[in-house]
Amino acid sequence: MSVIWYECKVKYRKTHETGEQKVTTDTYLLDAVSYTEAEARITEEMKAYTEEDFRIMNIKVANFSEVHPFENSDRWFKSKVSLVALDEESGKERKINMYLLVQANDVKEAFENTEKAMADTMGDYSIPAITESPILDVFPYFMGEEEQLEKFGVIDDAEAIKEEVEEETVTE
Incomplete structure (x- = not known):
């Protein structure tokens, strides 16, 4: 069974390092089997983040094929990976794009971590783009x-x- 990742935007009052409270909207990623389960899970996860009231602003299916956390990294990056495939009918090469969410500290490290994640790939691939993601945290479903x-x-x-x-x- 493949994993469906959901991006959840949550608005809540957050206490910053300076001690002042500001209303902020943050994006989180979690896997679930439906929107309903995603809503229930983000509600449970947010209870650990804030005792204040919060509001779920949006839940949408994310287009990540895989999520790769790495230790000692604090930001998430969206890596576009183009797999090169041979079209048997026409004999031409074509690219199939997939997106990975990779944890890293900067773009260079995100590139290196994407290469580590793709190390077992048998076919040719390229990494045409890496962008910083607004995702603050990922809540995988371990059962x-x-x-x-x-x-x-x-x-x-x-x-x-x-x-x-x-x-x-x-x-x-």
Whole structure:
């Protein structure tokens, strides 16, 4: 199942380093299966950022194929990667564009991190553009196997089966 990334713009009162509070609109990225889930998830995530009221201004599907966080980096960059493919019918090369969100400290590092992210790519590619993204933070959806079973109502059955197997083993 492919991941759908959503850009969420949230307006809220933010306390800056100087101590003054200003109303600001920030952009966050998260993955979800629907707009409804994206709205619920950004609401939960924003509760950790601010105790003030906030307003979700916009949610839209982002066109990122992949997201690559890197340690010791504080900004996000949108890298346009052009994959070179051979059109078998016409015999001509054509470029297929995809966008990566890469974490880095500057454009040079974003280029290097994009190359690291593309290291396992077998085909030819080029990186025609890298721009700084307005995205402040990314909230990927990590769900462990146990949580997935719980979510889909299977965990109760799994626990019951596990107990039955243990009981049978003890009685044998």
